Amino acid sequence: MTDFIDIEDKNYPESLKKVNKPPKKIYYKGDIGLLKSVCFSVVGSRDVTNYGAYIERKFVNHIARRRATIVSGLAVGADSIAHEEALNVGGKTIAVLGGGFNHISPEKSIPLYERILKEGGLVISEYEDDCQALSENFPIRNRIIAGLSLGVLVVEAKFRSGSSITAKYAMKQGKKVFALPGRLDSVNGTGVNNLIKNGALLAASPSDIINEIPELKNSTRIMVKSTFIKREYRKIYNILNDIPMSLDEISIRTQNSVQATSNLLSLMELEDLIDEFPGARICQKISKVKINLKAHLAKI
Amino acid sequence: MSLAHNGVLFLDELPEFKRDSLEVLRGPLEDRVVSISRVQSNLTYPCNFMLVASMNPCPCGYFGDKERKCKCTEQQIINYKNRISGPLLDRIDLHIGVSNIKFENLENSNEESSEQIKQRVNKAREIQKIRYKKYGIFSNSELTQKLIDKFCKLKDSSKSILEKYFKKNSLSARSYSKILKVARTIADLDESKDIEDTHVLEALRYRILDKR
Numbered sequence A: 001m002t003d004f005i006d007i008e009d010k011n012y013p014e015s016l017k018k019v020n021k022p023p024k025k026i027y028y029k030g031d032i033g034l035l036k037s038v039c040f041s042v043v044g045s046r047d048v049t050n051y052g053a054y055i056e057r058k059f060v061n062h063i064a065r066r067r068a069t070i071v072s073g074l075a076v077g078a079d080s081i082a083h084e085e086a087l088n089v090g091g092k093t094i095a096v097l098g099g100g101f102n103h104i105s106p107e108k109s110i111p112l113y114e115r116i117l118k119e120g121g122l123v124i125s126e127y128e129d130d131c132q133a134l135s136e137n138f139p140i141r142n143r144i145i146a147g148l149s150l151g152v153l154v155v156e157a158k159f160r161s162g163s164s165i166t167a168k169y170a171m172k173q174g175k176k177v178f179a180l181p182g183r184l185d186s187v188n189g190t191g192v193n194n195l196i197k198n199g200a201l202l203a204a205s206p207s208d209i210i211n212e213i214p215e216l217k218n219s220t221r222i223m224v225k226s227t228f229i230k231r232e233y234r235k236i237y238n239i240l241n242d243i244p245m246s247l248d249e250i251s252i253r254t255q256n257s258v259q260a261t262s263n264l265l266s267l268m269e270l271e272d273l274i275d276e277f278p279g280a281r282i283c284q285k286i287s288k289v290k291i292n293l294k295a296h297l298a299k300i
Numbered sequence B: 001m002s003l004a005h006n007g008v009l010f011l012d013e014l015p016e017f018k019r020d021s022l023e024v025l026r027g028p029l030e031d032r033v034v035s036i037s038r039v040q041s042n043l044t045y046p047c048n049f050m051l052v053a054s055m056n057p058c059p060c061g062y063f064g065d066k067e068r069k070c071k072c073t074e075q076q077i078i079n080y081k082n083r084i085s086g087p088l089l090d091r092i093d094l095h096i097g098v099s100n101i102k103f104e105n106l107e108n109s110n111e112e113s114s115e116q117i118k119q120r121v122n123k124a125r126e127i128q129k130i131r132y133k134k135y136g137i138f139s140n141s142e143l144t145q146k147l148i149d150k151f152c153k154l155k156d157s158s159k160s161i162l163e164k165y166f167k168k169n170s171l172s173a174r175s176y177s178k179i180l181k182v183a184r185t186i187a188d189l190d191e192s193k194d195i196e197d198t199h200v201l202e203a204l205r206y207r208i209l210d211k212r
Helices: A032-036 A050-065 A078-088 A107-118 A137-148 A162-172 A187-197 A206-210 A231-239 A247-253 A258-270 B019-023 B026-031 B074-082 B086-090 B103-107 B114-131 B145-151 B156-169 B173-189 B197-205
Strands: A004-006 A025-030 A039-043 A069-072 A093-096 A122-125 A151-154 A176-179 A274-277 A281-284 B008-011 B033-037 B042-046 B050-053
Touching: A025 A032, A025 A107, A032 A122, A039 A050, A039 A078, A039 A137, A039 A162, A050 A069, A050 A078, A050 A206, A069 A078, A069 A137, A078 A093, A078 A107, A093 A107, A093 A137, A107 A122, A137 A162, A151 A162, A151 A187, A162 A176, A162 A187, A176 A187, A231 A247, A231 A258, A247 A258, A258 A274, A258 B156, A258 B197, B026 B033, B086 B173, B114 B173, B145 B173, B156 B173, B156 B197, B173 B197
Parallel strands: A039 A069, A039 A151, A069 A093, A093 A122, A151 A176, B008 B050
Antiparallel strands: A004 A025, A025 A122, A274 A281, B033 B042
């Protein structure tokens, strides 16, 4: 059976006792001490767009480097990227499950779940091991995500989505809620824009968040070596962003022959620097966890 | 299939064929003969053909399109691609993605004409014919494993590229020899005696469907 702590335990964070119906027991794997660290939640849509994922990665990068533990829900899409990026910079992360440890959901996230445990993170659940990850558990679980953290960042969210629920819990609990402004013509934008209308803070840069939360502002930064990009790749890498570009476009912009560009791109693909989309279109690698296949389809 | 003997068998909208009719292609593609067994007799027909097939990236056809929005769900796209089994894909040498052509570009293109391409191809075939004179075959596609070892030698740098690629995409031994043959052909088109890194890299770009 999985280890657990109860509400009387010294590791049980005070902030969690203040949520509606605080969980009596918390089942956990990993470093339980993280519950009392400075936590910040990042949540968002499962169908996060390429753009959303790209921006989210930058934000999480900065927040995690301020030694905040990134809390999220292990779902595909935005949640996974939050966990992944926190680990990438050598930071800590907590995943809050919506079911027991025998039913890690979704299945796609199991490799990430294992990575979190391997790299010193924490996974918790209020459910017993054999509890199925029922869909009605997830909105309830979100009160824990909100309860653990000093603030919540919502990346992209549909109207009345799980992420908006997390944000609402956080507002009720008096936490700071931030939202990235969403596209007006995208379903993923309606939720976040609605949050901003209702009092969430618009996060236009990571410092907007860091300056609002003293614990982050006063923390020392984790120094990360920027990923080393070989010189010959740099020219291409620097013109790529989240918007897929065709081979011809890249070769024109780097003023290189199509063949040379194509060779470089093959090598860059092998080194996991780029993503390729159907129709031979290429963009910067957004995430190693599979983000939704359709992510880039949000109109450009 | 036998009707396409020594010619081209073109299957449009490949995933729209029934799965089992696609799977029966596998044997003939390897052996170049098609065998039909009935109670009374066994018949064997020759079918040395080149398989060319086309498909959309998704059921609605607009996945990855720059201008129009695809309406399919992620699962629909995966299912659509899965209608073509891995072993069948393994037997296809070149997978190429083509995107839409803009109206402006429909008319005036200053690209290589078919005539010029034909010349290049003929030259490459001539090179292969001469090279394989002693072995009773005409082209790279007919190379057996033994001959692959002999004629498709790779440099160490190319080997390490291939190794990385294989680890990343967990491919079969069959695709390995396919890639070697394609690289050999690209080198021939370049009129290069040895297979260079750039030829291997180009060959890898024709394997887009390996990445699932």
